[in-house]
Amino acid sequence: MPQTIILMGVSGVGKSTLGKMLAEKLKLAFFDADDFHSEANISKMNTGLPLNDDDRKLWLENLAENIKKWSDGAVLACSALKEKYRQTLIQHAEKPVKWVYLYEDYEMIKSRMEQRKDHYFKPELLKSQFDTLEPPAYGIHIKVNKSPEENLKKIMNELERPHIGLIGLGVMGKSLALNMASKGIPVSVYNRDFKDVEVDIAKNFAAEHEETYIFPWFNDLQKFVASLPKPRNIMIMVKAGAAVDAVINELLPVLDAGDLIIDGGNSHFKDTAKRIKMLGEKDIYFLGTGISGGEEGALKGPSIMPGGSKVAYERAGEVLEKIAARDPWGDACCTYIGPEGSGHFVKMLHNGIEYGEMQLIAEFYHLLRFFCGMDTSAIADLFAEWNTELRSYLLEISIDILRQKEENDYLLDKILDVAGQKGTGGWSTEAALELGVPLDTITAAVLARNLSAFKADRIKASKKYHFKTVGENVPSREELFRVYRSVMIINHSIGFELLRAASKEYNWDLNLSEIARIWTGGCIIKSGFMEELVNIFKDHHSHLLLQDKISDELKNINFAKVLSFALENACPMPLTSAAATYLFGFSSQQSSANMIQAQRDYFGAHTFERIDKNRGEFFHFNWKKPD
Structure with a gap:
């Protein structure tokens, strides 16, 4: 696409030299803004006097009219020291304008200027330029401390690097912006200003990190969009549902055909499909992109699940793969999932498996603590022992939780036993019902959270029911571990079967091995078993529980010992019970x-x-x- 590139900075930074080299490289016309000065301006500078704003007004407006005419694009070398000068230059531009700010320290530039001969700009005017200079908070910044050839290479690297705009500076949005910046991806940020609720969010974020990264920041959406190079890539990180639609509706009047919106929140996959269709009719691309890993993952490298058109992914894939975590084989934990809302469906199911894994850990902790007579420290040690084999992120963080104290008490004991949720687990159950697929463990985990919410009634019920506990025949550590791992396997198999059913129903052609691969790093459900699944799904395309390796392990598991102990002691284990029941039902010839x-x-x-x-x-x- 034709573009105008403006190289700016004080005199002596090499704007003209680099501008000509860049124009030749890009096969564009080159123009030097000095050639557009009036005789009066040149005469004034020859006498050693700096130009004032009145002197520059006609010069800048003349340049602005010419920029409008450069339909095939061009490279312009222009000082453009103040922001208002830069805005004047592009006021009539109908094609994308990219800014390249060239800079060096005063003494170095002064030394260069003193060596120049037969130029109307006198070295003594340099101080006034540095005093006038307002470095832009956007564009490409190049320190010209190398040879012209090396400086040109730096400019080309930056010009070829994709630029992205990010809307929504909540926890995830901020972390993703920092992740992008750390990978050398130019990112502009926008956050609305909402009186007494959200004020100067973008401004403060940029200021907080200004010593490390340059974040062009905006609280005006139109200016934010206008600042991005075309075709624009915009990621929105806002709450799923109406907020996403509200942002899209605000963006539409200022977007152009070919622009791309990436929804990185936990949107419902059907909403994503509708948005893709609606925006596609306006020639605007949309990627529904699941992102897992929480705040730390977003900052250091999450697992990323983009769904939508393949063309849209090819536009955004380089950025998404750069900021993603790495799998054990060194590849990005990001892959094109498929069309329509498949990316958000896969993220939804990821969260469903996550619900199951969290409930599994919680109910085994509960069993060990209150019915097997183990103290918190001993449970942490046992889980650590198990995790040498399982290598589960969720088990790892649970060990940290179990060991955390506040003064002399374990912090866990001070947390109210009412679990929250954001809906994705329930969405998984709804999707399974629509597709006619059993989802026993994930549904059990969702319902266990629902039951936890009835705290007041549970307290009353505990005083009415006094179930007798036996406290005998405690399962061995080996029996507990084998049941734990078996439930984990069954929970995963149930989740992946929902993916298989959705792929068939919606013609998504999901690659289960690739999905397992991008879940081996950066995400909440990464584990050693997930690494096993990469190869299992690569070599086999039937139900996980029909694979010989899996069936050989599960058919010898004695669920009865653990579950009967739990029942005798009135210990609820809904996920373990659901997993065992699913396995027994799945393996029953006669139901x-x-x-x-x-x-x-x-x-x-x-x-x-x-x-x-x-x-x-x-x-x-x-x-x-x-x-």
Whole structure:
């Protein structure tokens, strides 16, 4: 796309030299702003007097009119020392303008100026230029401390680097912006100003990090969008739902065809599909992008799950892959997931598996602490022992939690036992119901959080029910570990089967091995088992529980010892119970569903299939005997 590039800075930084080299490299026309000065301006500078704003006014407006005419793009060397000068220059621009700010320290520039001969700009005017200079808070900044050839190479590297704008400086937004900046990706930031609620968020963020990174900041959305090079790449990090639509509606009037919006929040996959369709009709790209890893992951490298058009991913993929975590093999934990809302569906299911893993750890901690007689420190040590094999991030952080004290008490004991949630677990259950896929463990984890919310009623019930505890036949550490790992495997298998069903139903062609791979680093559910799944799904394309390696491990697990102990002691273990029940049901040649079909046919004439007839043939029976 044709573009105008303006090289700016004080006299002596090499604007003209680098400008000509850059123009030749990009096959663009070159113009020197000095050639547009009036005779009066040149005469004044020859006498050693600096130009004032009145002197510059006609010069800048003349340049602005010429920039408008450069339809094929151009490179312009111009001092443009003040922000108002720069805004005047681009006031009529109809094509993208990129700024390159060239700088060096005063003494170095002065030395260069003193060596120049036969130039109307006198070295004594340099001090006034440095006094006037207002370095831009945007564009490419190049310190010209190398040879012209090396400085040109630095400019080209920066020009070829993708630029992105980020909207929403909450915890995740700030961390992602810092991540991008640390990878050398130019990023502009915007956050609304909302009286007494959100004030100077973007300004303060940029100021806080100004010694390390340059963040062009905005609280005016139109100016934010106008500052981005075209075609624009804009990531929005706001709360899922109405807030996303509100931002899109604000953006639409100021976007152009070919611009790209990336939604990095936890949006519902159906909402994402609608947005892709709506924006596609306006020739605007949209990527629904799941991001996992929390604040630390967003800062240091998350797992990223982009879904939408392949063309949109090719635009944004370089940025997303640069900021993503690395898997154990050194590749980015980011891959193109598929079309429509597939990226957000995969992130939703990631969170569903996460719900299950968190509940699994919580209920084993509860069993060990209150029914097996282990103290908090001993449980932490046991989990650490287990984690040498499991290498689970969630188990790792749980060990830290168990060991954290406040004064002489464990902090965990001071936390109210009411679990919060943001909806993605429940969305997973809803999706499973729509697709007709069992989701036992994830649903059990969601419902366990729901039950925890009834704290007041639970307190009352605890005084009415006094279930007798036995406290005998405590399972061994080995028995507990094997059941724990088995439940973890079943929870993953249930989650991946939902992905397989969605891929088939929506024609997404999901690659389960690739999804497992990008979940081996940067995300909440990374573990040693996830690394195993990469190869398992690469070599096998059937249900995880049908793989020989998995079935050989699970068929010898004695769930009864752990679950019977829990039941005898009135210890709720909903996820472990759900996992065992799912495995028993999945591995049962004969299920109880024939009774259900008979019941349905009895009261509703819903018909049934017979084992002595072909599948697809349906029958009805008059069950009620005549009087």
